[in-house]
Amino acid sequence: MTTLTQLAGALPGAQCFGEATLTGLEYDSRAVAAGALFVAVVGERFDGHNFLADVVARGAAALVVERAEAVPAGVPYLLVKSCREALAPLACAFWGNPTERLNLAGVTGTNGKTSTMRLMDAIARAAGETTGTIGTLGATVGETALPHDRTTPESPDLQRLFAEMLAAGATSATMEVASHALVMGRTAGCTFDIAAFTNLTQDHLDFHKTMEAYEAAKGMLFRDYAPRVAVLNTDDAAGARYAASNTAQQTLTYSPSGQAGADIWPVDVQLAVDSLRFTAKTPLGDVVVRLGFGGTFQIGNVLAAIGYGVARGFSPETIAAGLAACPPVPGRFHPVQAGQDFAVLVDYAHTPDGVENVLKAARPLTPGRLITVFGCGGDRDRTKRPIMGRLARELSDIAIATSDNPRTEDPERILDDVTAGMAPPAPTSEGAQVYREVNRRKAIALAVGMAKQGDTIVIAGKGHEDYQIIGHTKHPFSDQDVAREEIEKCLSH
Numbered sequence: 001m002t003t004l005t006q007l008a009g010a011l012p013g014a015q016c017f018g019e020a021t022l023t024g025l026e027y028d029s030r031a032v033a034a035g036a037l038f039v040a041v042v043g044e045r046f047d048g049h050n051f052l053a054d055v056v057a058r059g060a061a062a063l064v065v066e067r068a069e070a071v072p073a074g075v076p077y078l079l080v081k082s083c084r085e086a087l088a089p090l091a092c093a094f095w096g097n098p099t100e101r102l103n104l105a106g107v108t109g110t111n112g113k114t115s116t117m118r119l120m121d122a123i124a125r126a127a128g129e130t131t132g133t134i135g136t137l138g139a140t141v142g143e144t145a146l147p148h149d150r151t152t153p154e155s156p157d158l159q160r161l162f163a164e165m166l167a168a169g170a171t172s173a174t175m176e177v178a179s180h181a182l183v184m185g186r187t188a189g190c191t192f193d194i195a196a197f198t199n200l201t202q203d204h205l206d207f208h209k210t211m212e213a214y215e216a217a218k219g220m221l222f223r224d225y226a227p228r229v230a231v232l233n234t235d236d237a238a239g240a241r242y243a244a245s246n247t248a249q250q251t252l253t254y255s256p257s258g259q260a261g262a263d264i265w266p267v268d269v270q271l272a273v274d275s276l277r278f279t280a281k282t283p284l285g286d287v288v289v290r291l292g293f294g295g296t297f298q299i300g301n302v303l304a305a306i307g308y309g310v311a312r313g314f315s316p317e318t319i320a321a322g323l324a325a326c327p328p329v330p331g332r333f334h335p336v337q338a339g340q341d342f343a344v345l346v347d348y349a350h351t352p353d354g355v356e357n358v359l360k361a362a363r364p365l366t367p368g369r370l371i372t373v374f375g376c377g378g379d380r381d382r383t384k385r386p387i388m389g390r391l392a393r394e395l396s397d398i399a400i401a402t403s404d405n406p407r408t409e410d411p412e413r414i415l416d417d418v419t420a421g422m423a424p425p426a427p428t429s430e431g432a433q434v435y436r437e438v439n440r441r442k443a444i445a446l447a448v449g450m451a452k453q454g455d456t457i458v459i460a461g462k463g464h465e466d467y468q469i470i471g472h473t474k475h476p477f478s479d480q481d482v483a484r485e486e487i488e489k490c491l492s493h
């Protein structure tokens with residue numbers, strides 16, 4: 001049992017009024033149950049102080065506030081300067097600082113976090129460990145899957161997951177560390193043994209405003225958290241800068257392009273639509289990579305995961321066994337086969353670099369035409385839209401711009417932004433034939449209707465997602481299922 005005064009000890013400068021026994025820790029009023037401590041976070045859209053009467057009615061035992069006058073009479077509370085900043089220290093204390101007893105690896109980077117984390121997890125499992133994972137695909141604790149909404153959850157959810165992992169006998173965990181999480185302190189208080197970086201390219205400028213601020217945000221993982229080992233992609237300029245200046249005890253570098261001087265690099269690469277084979281040169285000797293899924297972009301992710309294995313002290317054989325056993329990452333370069341004579345790949349590319357990489361990975365596997373169906377999410381970085389449009393047109397034979405998750409934006413306005421980048425530069429008319437179809441199912445049907453033997457359709461942006469967010473509503477929608485249904489319709493005609 002935790003008490004309010006015990007938790008106050010985790011917050012230097014906090015003033016404690018009253019005492020309570022606490023059975024939960026919440027930052028969202030809608031999740032409060034009897035006995036909880038409610039932290040009144042002041043955000044962009046809501047002020048937690050407006051929900052204090054509601055959470056007390058729900059049985060909250062105590063409150064953490066920035067304004068004492070908002071507290072209903074008789075309710076115990078902690079007065080702090082910033083509830084957002086208090087949240088993580090409270091969460092770590094409430095759950096007993098679980099990451100001090102768990103080997104934790106964090107992966108940051110614009111693209112490849114989910115894939116890299118899955119590969120790392122497979123390696124730890126091959127070493128015989130019970131593991132946990134936290135990321136875009138949800139969390140796993142041993143063999144149990146626990147869904148959650150964020151790539152990197154808020155600190156109370158994060159620390160609870162770590163505590164559940166320990167309770168389930170896990171000895172290690174791997175997680176995705178989104179830049180939003182670093183800036184908002186969701187991971188504050190975590191002890192990282194290993195921190196890995198995939199790449200930095202444009203995304204999230206709605207939040208970070210400049211690439212410099214975005215780079216600094218990701219750099220926090222290598223500077224503020226002092227991991228034991230930093231695993232860094234030095235092909236990437238930001239990765240090279242993190243390598244030159246970080247607070248890790250040891251830095252391991254990798255180079256997907258095989259640049260001289262890196263600690264880990266690939267030789268003899270062989271690519272196929274559903275496999276990737278190469279030999280990785282590492283400080284421990286050669287690792288034979290036999291991956292059961294494709295995508296040129298996975299080379300870097302595999303090297304980062306090998307860096308993790310090396311940092312953990314696993315043998316090359318264990319690392320190779322883990323990679324070979326790693327199941328395909330759902331919705332990343334994911335083939336859909338429903339009896340058609342052309343290829344269909346569902347992929348999660350939702351950034352300019354992602355679109356460029358997936359189309360460049362698909363091109364050499366395509367004897368016919370490359371047909372791209374893609375869109376851009378609403379309420380997210382607007383400036384990436386015309387760039388994604390331009391890349392889709394330049395790198396495809398047929399590019400169909402459609403909706404991703406429009407969220408609260410007008411889907412046609414999002415498409416205006418996307419197609420603004422798709423006009424061929426005068427006087428050439430090189431590049432793809434361009435189509436615009438706001439309805440994602442119709443766009444996929446259009447692609448399927450056009451495809452001939454030897455063509456590849458890449459359906460980008462939503463990967464594993466089984467929904468489409470329109471307004472505030474999540475409608476069931478799966479690119480894989482829709483592609484399959486539209487192919488079957490075509491074949492039955």
Ligand SMILES: CC(=O)N[C@H]1[C@@H](OP(=O)(O)OP(=O)(O)OC[C@H]2O[C@@H](n3ccc(=O)[nH]c3=O)[C@H](O)[C@@H]2O)O[C@H](CO)[C@@H](O)[C@@H]1O[C@H](C)C(=O)N[C@@H](C)C(=O)N[C@H](CCC(=O)O)C(=O)O
Nearest residue numbers: 027028029030041042043044045046048150151152178180
């Ligand atoms: C920019 C950002 O990440 N914002 C997050 C942040 O918002 P905020 O601090 O402004 O809070 P707010 O929404 O104003 O709410 C203030 C407080 O009131 C609470 N509240 C709100 C309503 C209510 O009825 N009761 C209540 O108690 C909220 O729980 C919160 O504690 O805290 C909120 C509560 O946890 C999050 O919902 C919100 O995520 C927004 C919606 C979001 O879309 N975030 C995305 C961009 C994100 O985090 N993405 C990354 C992945 C990025 C990547 O690709 O790498 C992720 O980790 O998922």
Ligand SMILES: Nc1ncnc2c1ncn2[C@@H]1O[C@H](COP(=O)(O)OP(=O)(O)OP(=O)(O)O)[C@@H](O)[C@H]1O
Nearest residue numbers: 110111112113114115136297332348349354357358
């Ligand atoms: N190393 C990489 N370099 C460039 N693009 C990549 C890389 N790895 C993956 N991608 C592209 O990015 C997409 C998303 O991959 P993944 O889910 O692993 O990234 P992520 O960083 O976890 O994304 P998110 O920010 O949504 O969590 C893939 O479907 C692929 O198109």
Ligand SMILES: N[C@H](CCC[C@H](N)C(=O)O)C(=O)O
Nearest residue numbers: 350376377380404405461462
């Ligand atoms: N983690 C990313 C996922 C984007 C996925 C894409 N389908 C979209 O909705 O924009 C984000 O929150 O920006």
Ligand SMILES: [Mg+2]
Nearest residue numbers: 113114136176
């Ligand atoms: Mg992810």
